[in-house]
Amino acid sequence: MIISLNPSSSKRTRTKTSDFEGTLTTFLDSKHKINERIDVTLTCEEVGIMSNAHPKILLYVLNEVQSHTIVMGRQLDNVLRNIPDTSKLAIEVESLKKALSTASSEKKESLSQMDFVKKERATRGRIDNRKVECELASKSVKHFGKYILSQHEQEFNKALHQASFLFNISLEDEHFDIDKDVHNKALMLIDEIDDTEPNLVVAEKLSISLEEV
Known part of the structure; x- marks a missing residue:
């Protein structure tokens, strides 16, 4: 210059x-x-x-x-x-470190709780799915029970009609009673039959359960 x-x-x-x-x-x-x-x-x-x-x-x-x-x-x-006082800055830095540590711990706890909630929701979802499956299965059982009952009634009616046709027996005969059965070569009421006959008892229980369905 x-x-x-x-x-x-x-x-x-x-x-x-x-x-x-x-x-x-x-x-x-x-x-x-x-x-x-x-x-x-x-x-x-x-x-x-x-x-x-x-x-x-x-x-x-x-x-x-x-x-x-x-x-x-x-x-x-x-x-x-x-320029701020370095001692105050050091105190503030320590305070921020503690806050950061606390936030990290809270974050870990929140993540743990979120995992627990996710697992609980998944378990509830599986339980709800099983409930739906059980309801569908129950409806299917009721449906098949009614179908089996109707088939038994149809088979019984066919047997009764054939017996009436082959043996010339009137269906309106008072001897025919649905509440009776042959036991020891005698026509007896089902309630009077001894409970020691398991086949009759099982047949009776099955008939009652199907009627309730």
Whole structure:
């Protein structure tokens, strides 16, 4: 960057190069450094420019740099003041960690409960399906029971009609009674037959169960 300065007087003074270099050397000496960790390195071209520059130009540049430095320092100070206290941040971090741990435990418990609910629903579904199957089976049993009963009645009526036809027996004869059966060569009421006859008892129970269906 080239900075030109027009002095008020038309006559320009120039310092000797040797004297200015001595002054520059003294200015850049380590004793005058503000911070030892900051190093300023100038190229030969930059040293030549500074050596041939008017002192007012150097003072103007130095003033600008200092002004920018002060402004940047204030901005940095404001930024540092706005930074929260690290101790409070550490407490907040620990609190967030505990909250995260609690949330993780609750999540695991919720997943476990969801699995239990899913298994319970699946079990209930299987039970409901079995109930439906049992109801259908019960309806089928009732249907077949009625069908078997009707078939027995039809077979009985056919046998009765054949007996009436072959043996010339009247169906309206008072000797025919559905509540009686032949037992020990005698026509007896079913209720009077001894319970020791299992076939008759089973036949009676089967007839009663079919009538209830």
